[in-house]
Amino acid sequence: MRNRLATQLLFELSQAGRRGMIYPQCDVPTVDDLIPSHLLGAPPIELPELAEPDVVRHYVNLSTLNMSVDTHYYPLGSCTMKYNPKRHERWAAFAGIGDLHPYQPEGDIQGMLKALYELQEMLAEIAGLPAVSLQPAAGAQGELTALLAAAAYFRDKGEERTKVIFPSSAHGTNPASAAVAGFDCVQLKVSTDGFVDVDELAQHLDDKTAVFMITNPNTLGLFEPQIATIASMIHDVGGLVYIDGANMNAILGLARPGDFGGDMMHYNVHKTFTGPHGAGGPGAGPIAVRDFLA
CATH class of the missing domain: 3.40.640.10 (Type I PLP-dependent aspartate aminotransferase-like (Major domain))
Incomplete structure (x- = not known):
């Protein structure tokens, strides 16, 4: 059954603190102080916070909206796509x-x-x-x-x-x-x-x-x-x-x-x-x- 959230953006599905993987706390000291400031990267960009199943279901559901030789007849005249085994x-x-x-x-x-x-x-x-x-x-x-x-x-x-x-x-x-x-x-x-x-x-x-x-x-x-x-x-x-x-x-x-x-x-x-x-x-x-x- 199609997930009803498939049409929502990942940013709309995001929940603070949710992760696809939890890493152990790093015990290695940072070296930021040793790197010249002009060489440091920009602050982290804001990305959706999601669990792995949320991401997988989102894209799998979106994929069902595609037209392909696996799901539809492909009527394009001389460019009609034939089905490949x-x-x-x-x-x-x-x-x-x-x-x-x-x-x-x-x-x-x-x-x-x-x-x-x-x-x-x-x-x-x-x-x-x-x-x-x-x-x-x-x-x-x-x-x-x-x-x-x-x-x-x-x-x-x-x-x-x-x-x-x-x-x-x-x-x-x-x-x-x-x-x-x-x-x-x-x-x-x-x-x-x-x-x-x-x-x-x-x-x-x-x-x-x-x-x-x-x-x-x-x-x-x-x-x-x-x-x-x-x-x-x-x-x-x-x-x-x-x-x-x-x-x-x-x-x-x-x-x-x-x-x-x-x-x-x-x-x-x-x-x-x-x-x-x-x-x-x-x-x-x-x-x-x-x-x-x-």
Whole structure:
């Protein structure tokens, strides 16, 4: 049963003299007189005086007000949090994983390097794209990393492509990633059935088109049936197709972005798989790309 005092502040629950622990009286003389006054700390601040059960009950009761995957459905569109089995959370916290240091000698971490290499190979196979990077630490960072790779690709080709196009049903981070990467953003309206309007898309395609970003299935929960046609339209003008993997869990093992025209994509491993959510996300944002972008 919820403690009715849960909504009170700890200062309101405080009672003078109450303690969480009673220490024995110290028999060591103070040394305050030996320390210059300007080095002494300020007078003790006024803190609530509470027993340990009061503090524990207060915060446990407050915690029940939180929304989490353990207590609620988490409806956030493309950012919807999926439930992770607790066993997987424990595996991710193993000392051999969680306690590794980036400056450890490579000889000490061969097991982890092998696991990461094999993960790259699996993600490449799932995506239908040959090159994978595990470097991005979140989905949006994965988007940015791939877009910067695209910018470098066109720069090396001597092509000045400035536009990134995306439908309004795309993952909300797409325009932000494109803008940070230095591209101009062009947003398309979706048709009444929730899909990309290919006629409107065609009006925006030219030699300035760099990337078309699409979340598939989109944030409306719909798989784009014309994705292969759309990809061909982008490729015909020399552009690249970015598949946002925010909802990749819906097509895992059924369809591969590389097979329906995607040139690059990112995974949200805390959504598609069971990477730890942290504070609702992010977990990690590996990217998969075609050879010419690697």
